Amino acid sequence: MSQTLVLNATYEPLGVVSERRALILVLNERATSVEDSSRILNYARGSITLPAVIKLNKFVKIPYRHAVPLSRRAIFARDNNRCVYCGVTATSIDHVIPRSRGGGHNWENVVSACHKCNHAKADRTLKDLGWRLRHTPREPVGAAWRILGTGKPDRIWIPYLKPFGVEAMGAASA
Ligand SMILES: [Zn+2]
Structure with a gap:
């Protein structure tokens, strides 16, 4: 409907x-x-x-502001459909600090990424790789x-x- x-x-x-x-x-x-x-x-x-x-x-009158739901669609929109590591068109979602290493599933740690970067990064941190984020991920307002x-x-x-x-x-x- x-x-x-x-x-x-x-x-x-x-x-x-x-x-x-x-x-x-x-x-x-x-x-x-x-x-x-x-x-x-x-x-x-x-x-x-x-x-x-x-x-x-x-x-x-809205009594309070709801938090923005963390969805794949919203993450892609926030990150402009770009890989946060290399800037090409994103095709996947990545946890900056891998979940296996204690990274959270939240706006500050979930980003859009291309397949190549996601695959190359695997379960390593940015520090391990010497990579930098093109922008700091935040909850959109x-x-x-x-x-x-x-x-x-x-x-x-x-x-x-x-x-x-x-x-x-x-x-x-x-
Ligand atoms: Zn990339």
């Missing part, structure tokens, strides 16, 4: 819901469709275009990253996510 991006009244991305749920929010006047999808829902007395992006009519971690973003969503912290959304949605 396709999903709809939900924006706060301030246009800040909040999350994703099913298209049907989004349509109910619009029909109940709790939200307004700001971008239609190409999908149409047929019912007994007619048809209606399903929304791709909706905006809540009333501002919703910004509302749009929460959306990115939840699944495949729709291309229509990208202009709504970009102002909220995601630079590499175009590449991430390919």
Whole structure:
């Protein structure tokens, strides 16, 4: 089932819901469709275009910031789809400090890497190899990253996510 991006009244991305749920929010006047999808829902007395992006009519206060989910997709987007060691197109995920040597599965230790570097590095540390990271891996900040971690973003969503912290959304949605 396709999903709809939900924006706060301030246009800040909040999350994703099913298209049907989004349509109910619009029909109940709790939200307004700001971008239609190409999908149409047929019912007994007619048809209606399903929304791709909706905006809540009333501002919703978010009590706390959720941590950004650590996913392969989000790591690739953060690292711009590049190998953090040599800069070519990344094809895999690597733990900077290998898990076998106590490295954690977290934003500071998980990076995107090419197959060649990943294979060459194996379970050695950067110090062992004399390698350097092209940038220090950190947890990304910004509302749009929460959306990115939840699944495949729709291309229509990208202009709504970009102002909220995601630079590499175009590449991430390919
Ligand atoms: Zn590489």
